[in-house]
Amino acid sequence: MNSVYSSIIANAISNLGFASLNPMQTEMLKVSKKAGQILLFSPTGSGKTVAFLLPILEKVKVTGSGIKALIIVPSRELALQIEQVFKSMGTGLKVSTCYGGHPVKTERNNLLEAPTLLIGTPGRILYHLEKGTVNPATIDLLILDEYDKSFEFGFEKEISAILSYISHPGQVILTSATRSATVPDYFKIQNPHILDFSSDEKPAGLEIMLVRADEKDKLALLMKLLTGITSGLTLIFCNHREAVERISSLLIESGIRHATYHGGHEQPQRERALIKFRNGSNPILVTTDLASRGLDISGIQNIIHYQPASSENIFIHRNGRTARMENEGTVWVLLSAEEKIPAYIPNYCVESAVPEATESMKEPYFSTLYFGAGKKDKISKTDIVGLLIQKGGLKKEEIGLINILDFESFAAVSKVKINKLINLLSKEKLKNKKIKIAISE
16 A cells, blocks of 8 residues: 555555545545645545545645644534544544534634644634634645535635635635535636546445325324334434424334434534434434434434435435445335425335334334543543443443543443443542433433
């Protein structure tokens, strides 16, 4: 690998666990060495994040202070996902994130020593530029990931203002999953190098099934489908918050573990919903299209369109949450007897009956444990694992994913052991500090 890539790129690829780069990532790395403006169109789950992060490593000069690269994203979830991928590359370069719902004071402290890479949402990045906590003079690489979504969310004014601060970056990279995305004139994009890896062909590993209800109400159809698909994580997409809450009420009545996720929730509530979904404590997530982009969670096996997507782009992005990076997944499009098949449904979609339930829905193996301390308290995953094993008596296989946030942490643990575990840990300390330990609400 070292004979093909520079040492910093080779090390990053190795740390990510990749045997090699895919054609899109390889072409992006090649083009980024000579093109000043790049438009990258590639399907969700194809590895775009790695594709635009690798050129940063080639361009960044570790010597000298200041932010070298800025990535603007439409959502905090996408910002955190990119941050995690960058950290997984093991470069040792500092990265910081800025987004709404995150304490400004914490961000200011993080920016006192400028990171090499800054990732953020448009509104919060503009705030720091206006307050002078971010110096744009050193930024040589500007990346807008899912740029069409930022415009769809109404961030054009903020992005235009950001560009007035960063008027002459050495390179601009814009990415989208769909080639139909347009670029506003104020970007002054002229003769960009276009990398179009989008495709109308059936994505590898993805099956799309269309299922019709016998009557107008689809709730019964949804419940029957959920008992027929028992493996992996499941995303249920709705067009409105009211539908999310209506489905949630039915699942609660049926005793089915799940989480809800939409813009009406406060940020901490949304954060916990994703944590529990990711670690399998709540294997079903009922959501609006807020989760259709920037959600990179391994193990999502099923996408259910309870309500048809309002456009082809949204349909594509919803489906992009599964069958990512050579994994397999199934998309289920639910229609009532009166609903017409949307025009964007591809010709490889198969009409199907609801799978027969072979067994009752299994209870999740894990529940989530809450710890009232996090990164700012110098808590690490090793600290939590040590406490759970040494003081809680758990075996390694009884511990799942652990998430460390700024001021709190979460660990997936064996559901049947969690009550006993809380009793055992009630008087214990973490890093010599007594903290709250409880079942996560």
